[in-house]
Amino acid sequence: MKKVNFDKGDKGAYKPSAGADNNNKGVGQNSYVGVVKNKMEYKQIVEEQSQPSLVLDDSCVLDYDYSLALMGKVSDFGLLNNLKMILIKEGFDNFILKYLGCFWVIIEFHTKEILEKFKSHVGVGSWFTSLEYPSNSFIIDERVVWVDIEGVPMNVWTNNTFQKVSAKWGELLFVEDKENM
Incomplete structure (x- = not known):
């Protein structure tokens, strides 16, 4: 039985590689063994990843007077x-x-x-x-997500239904149309 190695192509599909070498099983450039054997390449990757992706200078700082806010x-x-x-x-x-x-x-x-x-x-x-008063150290530590719930039959449009649905992610804070519930 002849063994065939597969390479992942550009589109994500696996296809046999031309002239696959079965004696070198799993020792590709991106395999664990390949990285261990070639430490210099791994070091270069780590150095690239540790560099900041974006540096903000003084031109990015908001200079606005909030004394009347x-x-x-x-x-x-x-x-x-x-x-x-x-x-x-x-x-x-x-x-x-x-x-x-x-x-x-x-x-x-x-x-x-x-x-x-x-x-x-x-x-x-x-x-x-x-x-x-506004300050530069102010941070919002909470999040609110607006969720539209679709597909709920009208006969179960109750506060209890929406409480149960929202409980899967957090708590229900506000229902847009309380009059019809």
Whole structure:
């Protein structure tokens, strides 16, 4: 019986290699034995992998004055959709609202007076669990994923169903249409 070695081609399919040498079983350039025998090549690969892939210089640093801004962690995920309208209805119309991730937003005000008025507003305590000035050390340590669930029959569109589905990955924070459940 004649043995044939197979090489992986460009398209991922295995095909017999021309003139395969059966006396050198498994000692290819990329095999374990091949790497051990040729330590210089392995050392070169390790050196290439240990180099940083991207270096950020000073031109990448955001130079922006956030002295008229506040970062807030909303008390309920559902507030994120309506926060801008809520703030406008409460008399704050001269601001920029940006989503930072998870429950966090940044609100940029145009004047110090508007910022102070916002901080002293009665509703702020119910909208936000945390309100702080921006800092370079701020890191969002949570993640929120928006999941569309398809294929669920209407007769089981209940809060319990969505709780069970979301429990596979984490916890359910917000359901878009609570009225029809």
